[in-house]
Amino acid sequence: MRKTFIILASVFTLLSVVFSVLPLGTIAVLPIAIALLLSFLALQKSDADSKKLPKILLLIAAICLVAVIGKQLLVKEEVAKDAQFEQTIEKSKEEDKKELEELENLEGDLE
Amino acid sequence: MKKTTVFLSALAVMLSVSSYGQTIKSGEKLIYSGSYNMSGLMTQLAQVTMEVETVSTSKNNYLHLSCQAATYSKWDSFFKIRDLYESYVNPKTLEPSLYKRNISEGGYTKKEKYVFKNGGKTITSTLNKKNMPERTRTFSINPNAQDVVSLLYKIRTLDFSGMKVGQTQSFTIVFDEKEIPVSVKYMGIESANAGNLGKKNCHKIAIGAKTQALKGKDANLIWLTADAKKIPALIKFSIPVGTGQLTLTSASGL
Numbered sequence: 410m411r412k413t414f415i416i417l418a419s420v421f422t423l424l425s426v427v428f429s430v431l432p433l434g435t436i437a438v439l440p441i442a443i444a445l446l447l448s449f450l451a452l453q454k455s456d457a458d459s460k461k462l463p464k465i466l467l468l469i470a471a472i473c474l475v476a477v478i479g480k481q482l483l484v485k486e487e488v489a490k491d492a493q494f495e496q497t498i499e500k501s502k503e504e505d506k507k508e509l510e511e512l513e514n515l516e517g518d519l520e
Numbered sequence: 521m522k523k524t525t526v527f528l529s530a531l532a533v534m535l536s537v538s539s540y541g542q543t544i545k546s547g548e549k550l551i552y553s554g555s556y557n558m559s560g561l562m563t564q565l566a567q568v569t570m571e572v573e574t575v576s577t578s579k580n581n582y583l584h585l586s587c588q589a590a591t592y593s594k595w596d597s598f599f600k601i602r603d604l605y606e607s608y609v610n611p612k613t614l615e616p617s618l619y620k621r622n623i624s625e626g627g628y629t630k631k632e633k634y635v636f637k638n639g640g641k642t643i644t645s646t647l648n649k650k651n652m653p654e655r656t657r658t659f660s661i662n663p664n665a666q667d668v669v670s671l672l673y674k675i676r677t678l679d680f681s682g683m684k685v686g687q688t689q690s691f692t693i694v695f696d697e698k699e700i701p702v703s704v705k706y707m708g709i710e711s712a713n714a715g716n717l718g719k720k721n722c723h724k725i726a727i728g729a730k731t732q733a734l735k736g737k738d739a740n741l742i743w744l745t746a747d748a749k750k751i752p753a754l755i756k757f758s759i760p761v762g763t764g765q766l767t768l769t770s771a772s773g774l
Contacts, residue, residue, distance in 0.1 A: 432595070486553065486567070488566075506575065509577050509582065510577050513579045515637070516637065516639075
């Protein structure tokens with residue numbers, strides 16, 4: 410049972426590191442929570458002289474959690490400047506004005 | 521008696537017109553942070569910007585209502601969203617003349633344009649989808665029907681002061697070339713954070729629509745500040761693929 414917990418905890422700790430590094434926001438909390446739980450269970454099942462690995466996994470998951478929370482609190486979410494999108498908006502406005510003029514000619518004054 | 525009725529009706533129209541003017545003003549810019557519930561965790565996904573500006577042609581003035589949604593830069597490499605919803609409306613009545621929807625979501629694109637003709641009785645729609653030829657069709661609609669963007673602004677002009685909890689008002693929107701009945705249910709007053717405006721008392725309203733696009737009973741909610749501006753401070757939505765919310769981060773040009 411200890412071996413199973415160690416293997417699963419290792420997998421989820423690895424996932425935690427990957428998710429924490431990638432810009433996935435709070436989604437990273439999911440593998441971290443599972444890694445913490447499995448590492449804790451592995452630690453409980455381990456004998457006094459074989460607690461080193463579960464402790465390391467627990468520590469890595471905890472560091473990942475701090476990193477994710479820190480990023481959430483300190484890093485400001487921003488939208489990248491998208492010249493193509495801005496151009497689309499401007500072009501759309503010009504087309505719309507023509508469209509409205511055509512509609513007015515068709516319908517007469519609105520007011 | 522007849523003159524009095526005419527006078528009162530005229531007064532009511534004037535008051536409602538001035539109320540539109542007070543609530544929806546050119547230059548208004550509202551920025552929201554859009555979050556999506558992923559496995560129980562609210563994850564900030566996109567920024568939604570709602571802007572109002574005046575557009576003049578040689579004959580008329582219009583209010584250009586636009587809603588832009590753009591994913592935060594960190595998501596762009598995974599699932600880039602650049603959506604643009606626009607409506608050109610009569611500044612006095614908020615009746616739409618032109619509605620456009622330009623969607624770009626993770627490689628999927630769709631462009632839709634509705635031109636409201638014959639006093640809003642017919643729509644000529646033009647649809648462009650990725651890998652599909654352009655399609656144009658004209659169809660009749662209920663003259664009171666409007667597009668989804670102008671409806672969002674029209675809701676802000678409702679007088680909630682006289683409404684009782686549970687009271688509803690009905691509207692009709694045209695979406696995906698279909699008329700959809702929409703109900704606006706008053707849910708009472710609640711406080712909500714309104715970004716740079718601070719914590720505000722808000723009118724809580726539930727939007728119901730006979731469409732697969734919205735899920736749940738009273739699960740699609742809008743908190744409008746309980747003042748003359750009726751700024752949407754918080755919007756919660758429930759759609760087939762999950763739930764999310766828009767929280768106001770910045771309001772300017774009010």
